[in-house]
Amino acid sequence: xxxxxxxxxxxSIFVTAGYPKLxxxxxxxxxxxxxxxxxIEIGIPFSDxxxxxxxxxxxxxxxxxxxxxLPLLFEQLAKIKTExxxxxxxxxxxxxTYGIEKFVSSCKDCGIASxxxxxxxxxxxxxxxxSIFDQYQLPISFLITPQTETERIEKMVTQxxxxxxxxxxxxxxxxTDSEMNLNECRLKSIYALMDNxxxxxxxxxxTKSDIEKVHQFADGAIIGSAYLRALEVxxxxxxxxxx
Amino acid sequence: MNSTIDTHxxxxxxxxxxxxxxxxxxxxxxxxxxxxxxxxxxxxxxxFKSDFLKLLSDYVGRPTPLYRSEKLSIEFGCEVYLKRxxxxxxxxxxxxxxxxxxxLAKKMGKVEIIAETGAGQHGVATATACALMGLRCKVxxxxxxxxxxxxxxxxxxxxxxxxxxxxxxxxxxxxxxxxAIRYWINNPNSYYLIGSVVGPHxxxxxxxxxxxxxxxxxxxxxxxxxxxxxxxxxxxxxxGGSNAAGAFYxxxxxxxxxxxxxxxxxLGLGSGKSAAxxxxxxPGVLHGSKTILMQNEFGQVTEPYxxxxxxxxxxxxxxxxxxxxxxxxxxxxxxxxxxxEAAKSLSKNxxxxxxxxxxxxxxxxxxxxxxxxxxxxxxxxxxxxxDMATYINHFTV
Ligand SMILES: Cc1ncc(COP(=O)(O)O)c(C=O)c1O
Numbered sequence: 001x002x003x004x005x006x007x008x009x010x011x012s013i014f015v016t017a018g019y020p021k022l023x024x025x026x027x028x029x030x031x032x033x034x035x036x037x038x039x040i041e042i043g044i045p046f047s048d049x050x051x052x053x054x055x056x057x058x059x060x061x062x063x064x065x066x067x068x069x070l071p072l073l074f075e076q077l078a079k080i081k082t083e084x085x086x087x088x089x090x091x092x093x094x095x096x097t098y099g100i101e102k103f104v105s106s107c108k109d110c111g112i113a114s115x116x117x118x119x120x121x122x123x124x125x126x127x128x129x130x131s132i133f134d135q136y137q138l139p140i141s142f143l144i145t146p147q148t149e150t151e152r153i154e155k156m157v158t159q160x161x162x163x164x165x166x167x168x169x170x171x172x173x174x175x176t177d178s179e180m181n182l183n184e185c186r187l188k189s190i191y192a193l194m195d196n197x198x199x200x201x202x203x204x205x206x207t208k209s210d211i212e213k214v215h216q217f218a219d220g221a222i223i224g225s226a227y228l229r230a231l232e233v234x235x236x237x238x239x240x241x242x243x
Numbered sequence: 244m245n246s247t248i249d250t251h252x253x254x255x256x257x258x259x260x261x262x263x264x265x266x267x268x269x270x271x272x273x274x275x276x277x278x279x280x281x282x283x284x285x286x287x288x289x290x291f292k293s294d295f296l297k298l299l300s301d302y303v304g305r306p307t308p309l310y311r312s313e314k315l316s317i318e319f320g321c322e323v324y325l326k327r328x329x330x331x332x333x334x335x336x337x338x339x340x341x342x343x344x345x346x347l348a349k350k351m352g353k354v355e356i357i358a359e360t361g362a363g364q365h366g367v368a369t370a371t372a373c374a375l376m377g378l379r380c381k382v383x384x385x386x387x388x389x390x391x392x393x394x395x396x397x398x399x400x401x402x403x404x405x406x407x408x409x410x411x412x413x414x415x416x417x418x419x420x421x422x423a424i425r426y427w428i429n430n431p432n433s434y435y436l437i438g439s440v441v442g443p444h445x446x447x448x449x450x451x452x453x454x455x456x457x458x459x460x461x462x463x464x465x466x467x468x469x470x471x472x473x474x475x476x477x478x479x480x481x482x483g484g485s486n487a488a489g490a491f492y493x494x495x496x497x498x499x500x501x502x503x504x505x506x507x508x509x510l511g512l513g514s515g516k517s518a519a520x521x522x523x524x525x526p527g528v529l530h531g532s533k534t535i536l537m538q539n540e541f542g543q544v545t546e547p548y549x550x551x552x553x554x555x556x557x558x559x560x561x562x563x564x565x566x567x568x569x570x571x572x573x574x575x576x577x578x579x580x581x582x583x584e585a586a587k588s589l590s591k592n593x594x595x596x597x598x599x600x601x602x603x604x605x606x607x608x609x610x611x612x613x614x615x616x617x618x619x620x621x622x623x624x625x626x627x628x629x630d631m632a633t634y635i636n637h638f639t640v
Contacts, residue, residue: 095542
């Protein structure tokens with residue numbers, strides 16, 4: 001059964017593995033569980049995060065300096081016991097270097113519910129990697145934007161039946177300062193394409209009211225940079241409290 | 244499956260063998276698709292082609308000479324020709340691609356152009372093309388490169404471009420490229436004028452096509468000079484690999500022509516301060532394509548080093564990754580010092596001050612086996628004005 005629930009308004013938080021300290025992840029997951037976060041995205045730090053704004057760039061840099069890497073992340077994950085679905089999110093290069101099949105199998109071993117690889121397109125996934133994910137029954141989740149063509153969305157929706165579709169709210173890198181900008185009409189038409197696949201919205205979500213807005217159009221809201229900024233200054237409890 | 248014939252033509256998804264493709268966030272999908280469609284329509288459009296060729300002849304000053312160097316021919320005991328890309332307007336091969344892409348951008352109705360630059364040559368070429376066409380220009384350049392290539396920064400600004408320092412990561416070409424791509428994500432209406440045969444498909448193909456004029460001319464000029472269109476060897480330096488792609492292009496399907504790609508060894512291959520990607524790198528994904536990449540054991544991209552800012556890049560174009568892997572192209576590496584000596588020697592003996600990048604190609608003449616029947620073309624990709632501070636500093640202290 002899909003651990004990401006359709007028609008249930010979810011809240012999700014993104015944290016960079018190895019940030020702020022090398023071994024912060026276990027404590028972070030505990031904390032997020034305490035605040036009833038529905039699922040957690042764990043960022044695999046990369047030296048060149050193309051789609052990310054300054055906040056995630058910085059947390060990635062700190063995490064790499066702290067010594068975070070994929071073998072270590074899987075070691076940490078193997079020891080973490082949680083009921084909350086975990087999603088790994090990271091750029092392709094560290095994954096390819098680790099070995100794609102080994103990565104998929106390690107995800108399975110650690111109970112990872114889904115993975116998001118932002119620089120892996122649906123088309124390249126289908127050509128080179130789908131067979132491996134299928135073999136291990138690890139469901140991938142794809143990013144779409146309001147500009148993604150209907151035909152492609154439909155293909156991704158079928159692929160992501162056991163995971164979710166991640167709609168990027170705006171054409172921007174992560175963590176922008178601007179007001180969240182949702183085109184209601186387009187969102188409704190996208191939601192109509194989802195069938196039973198859950199739709200989550202992320203990028204640029206900062207406040208409780210952003211989340212409420214997102215919940216009108218989607219099954220969940222994902223918060224990344226805003227939480228990491230709170231974590232940086234030690235106000236993560238207060239931040240989670242007000243969500 | 245004939246790798247000799249097909250090396251330089253990617254498949255439908257942009258793959259040259261296992262390398263290439265478009266590894267991009269979904270956010271860039273519409274931009275890249277639009278570019279693919281527009282380019283495939285214009286590629287064989289005769290008026291687009293003639294506009295491009297007219298600019299190359301009237302504005303850039305093409306064809307550039309194929310100059311037989313008497314001194315180098317005597318020194319190496321074979322025929323040595325220099326393809327004088329340094330004589331192009333703005334002083335390097337980069338203008339060929341900048342003008343081709345600016346025509347594309349115009350056709351797409353774009354009003355803002357963005358570019359990354361390392362040595363500043365591509366930035367200057369882009370700023371020039373934008374000035375010519377009346378388009379707004381933003382050039383991303385690593386903070387460290389801004390310091391070491393100051394004359395080119397001044398040129399870009401004088402041409403009306405805005406130079407934006409890349410302050411993230413290692414603050415060189417790799418990071419300038421990251422910043423340009425991020426800006427492109429946030430401003431999808433801008434046109435990203437990439438400077439080498441790197442990036443997501445179709446960029447490597449577009450840039451190689453526009454630079455292929457170099458080998459097209461070599462063939463004609465060599466035929467006029469020798470009665471044979473094919474040299475035995477073509478030598479070019481590789482940063483991302485655009486001048487090499489251009490110089491090799493029409494020879495890929497001529498198996499008797501040896502193609503030699505010269506990478507920067509920096510302080511030496513084992514020194515930890517090098518940019519010899521094809522030797523030190525492993526397959527990986529950066530800036531939208533799968534290629535050979537300098538990276539650590541965990542897949543973090545490592546910082547390359549070369550005295551030459553234009554060769555200081557941790558990847559190479561997927562076309563080169565493929566053709567080096569299959570053995571069609573031979574990789575050679577040249578250290579900072581070898582390049583500096585080659586630059587000095589060409590300056591003293593021929594009265595030509597080469598760019599530091601091009602000096603790497605020249606230095607490769609001493610690193611390969613040559614015999615009296617060889618006819619060698621070295622692609623002199625650019626002139627050395629921008630490197631005078633480095634040359635003076637090195638040879639007078
Ligand atoms: C004169 C010159 N040659 C070569 C290069 C390297 O680029 P590429 O490998 O794309 O030709 C540069 C880059 O700045 C350059 O300025």
